[in-house]
Amino acid sequence: MRKNKSDLNQQSLPNSSSEPHVSQEDQELIDQLMLSFQQMDQVIPHSTAPHVGHLEQLITEQKLAVRRRNQLELLCFFLVALVLIGGNTLLVMTSWTAFGIFQGVTLMAALGFLFGSYVRRKKKGDVRHAK
């Protein structure tokens, strides 16, 4: 799985201009660190991979848990939607002005939230594939 140095050099060719130069001293330090990582790999004991059957069982259980959680979230969504639609209908029946103000405030809050999250995402850099 690990990429060796030659692979690394070939892969980084297109980006070579953005790769900072590594000094001789740094290279020695990096080599020393990599040796330490290798020693750790060999020495530190770790559990063996669980049996495939056990993993299948884990997958089934996890999928079931996720499905239950999704169902609960959907139920919460419908309840909130019901409260919102019911509340708005009641508001329309009571006063059109109050309904207008409420809609305006909600719209502004939603736009503010969207803008805020867009700015935050731009600062951090969006990553989709790992979400």
Place this chain on the structure above:
Amino acid sequence: MDEQQRINLAIRGDDQALAQLLHEHYTFLMKYLIKVTMNPSLAEDLVQETMLKCIEKISYYNGSSKFSSWMITIATRLYIDMMRKRKVEQRWQEQEQALRGVQWHMQQHQEAWTDAIDALSRLRYDMRLPILLKHYYGYAYDEIAEMMDIPQGTVKSRIYNGLQQLRKELMPNAKE
């Protein structure tokens, strides 16, 4: 059946194919997390969490990176989240305890607890991570930035500062 076929089946909901994939990548993930955390028991917990997350998110895997890289990305983010939530003191105590364990294991195998390992263990996790990903696993800066969810410039500066810090500890007489 090759890995790509297994991935396709797993995305379509085949539990057996996904179990096989997780089984094949278990050791790789565990070794990665041991090096990241320098704490075998924490690494084990994170492997479990990563696998659960993979099961949950497998349908979102789009093949833009290798399956192992995708797993590493999930594991890295879980680790970063975990470290952010923990208090500094709690982190320090756990780390000290874990390091003594690692030190003991290395001595049992007649491997020296070198200054380099010691310096690495004292390095902040957000600096150790990019150094490991860049120089041990050979990932490019943009890939590391994506894995850690930080800008590329931050990755470069953390690697640079991390190496400077390590150099200061290991070679106190070296020029800046």
